[in-house]
Amino acid sequence: NAGVTQTPKFQVLKTGQSMTLQCAQDMNHEYMSWYRQDPGMGLRLIHYSVGAGITDQGEVPNGYNVSRSTTEDFPLRLLSAAPSQTSVYFCASSSGTGRGEAFFGQGTRLTVV
Amino acid sequence: GNSVTQMEGPVTLSEEAFLTINCTYTATGYPSLFWYVQYPGEGLQLLLKATKADDKGSNKGFEATYRKETTSFHLEKGSVQVSDSAVYFCALSVPGSNTGKLIFGQGTTLQVKP
Numbered sequence: 001n002a003g004v005t006q007t008p009k010f011q012v013l014k015t016g017q018s019m020t021l022q023c024a025q026d027m028n029h030e031y032m033s034w035y036r037q038d039p040g041m042g043l044r045l046i047h048y049s050v051g052a053g054i055t056d057q058g059e060v061p062n063g064y065n066v067s068r069s070t071t072e073d074f075p076l077r078l079l080s081a082a083p084s085q086t087s088v089y090f091c092a093s094s095s096g097t098g099r100g101e102a103f104f105g106q107g108t109r110l111t112v113v
Numbered sequence: 114g115n116s117v118t119q120m121e122g123p124v125t126l127s128e129e130a131f132l133t134i135n136c137t138y139t140a141t142g143y144p145s146l147f148w149y150v151q152y153p154g155e156g157l158q159l160l161l162k163a164t165k166a167d168d169k170g171s172n173k174g175f176e177a178t179y180r181k182e183t184t185s186f187h188l189e190k191g192s193v194q195v196s197d198s199a200v201y202f203c204a205l206s207v208p209g210s211n212t213g214k215l216i217f218g219q220g221t222t223l224q225v226k227p
Contacts, residue, residue: 004156029213030213031212031213032213033213033214033215035217040219040220041219042117042119042202042217042218042219042220043157043202043215043217044217045214045215045216048212048213048214050211050212050213056212058214090156090157092157092213092215093213094213101145101147101159101162102157102159102213102215103159104149104156104157104158105156106155106156107155107156
């Protein structure tokens with residue numbers, strides 16, 4: 001019963017480094033999203049996908065890149081890490097039939113120094 | 114645009130006290146409304162939802178009613194337990210978008226003391 005799996009759980013990067021946060025779901029959901037969680041700001045949408053090969057920007061897309069080559073996987077790439085990207089990142093998936101009900105991964109805590 | 118506003122936290126209660134966390138929303142259209150809970154060190158879990166006006170969502174003793182006239186979806190529980198200590202997020206699905214996108218409030222931290 002894996003659901004949504006994110007790796008890694010923790011990561012420290014130096015400014016300017018790049019990395020990929022992995023997200024995989026085993027529920028055959030069409031919709032997948034990436035959010036960042038910052039204190040006092042709730043969760044903000046970075047990018048989302050409505051199916052393999054289709055992605056779009058959310059509220060805070062700058063500095064991040066995504067692709068969706070399969071239904072299961074939706075990686076998030078940080079192109080050149082900045083301290084402002086220090087945050088907790090959550091991946092979510094949903095089927096669309098639950099009118100938006102989403103299942104979340106455990107999160108990745110990223111620190112950029 | 115679409116937005117969600119939650120009451121500021123943290124909320125500190127004694128065990129068995131009554132809980133209300135206020136949530137109001139702005140939306141163009143008819144969103145579904147959700148309460149998610151985040152326990153320390155974990156991801157978000159759906160607590161309850163309502164998909165149309167006057168619907169009441171309920172789970173684990175928590176309830177919330179979709180009030181279109183006041184654009185509200187307040188979370189209530191009659192008697193909280195220490196194990197309810199968590200961060201609670203109110204959220205709405207973007208009406209008509211069919212994308213799975215959610216808009217979240219800022220979250221309310223609840224601490225329940227024995």
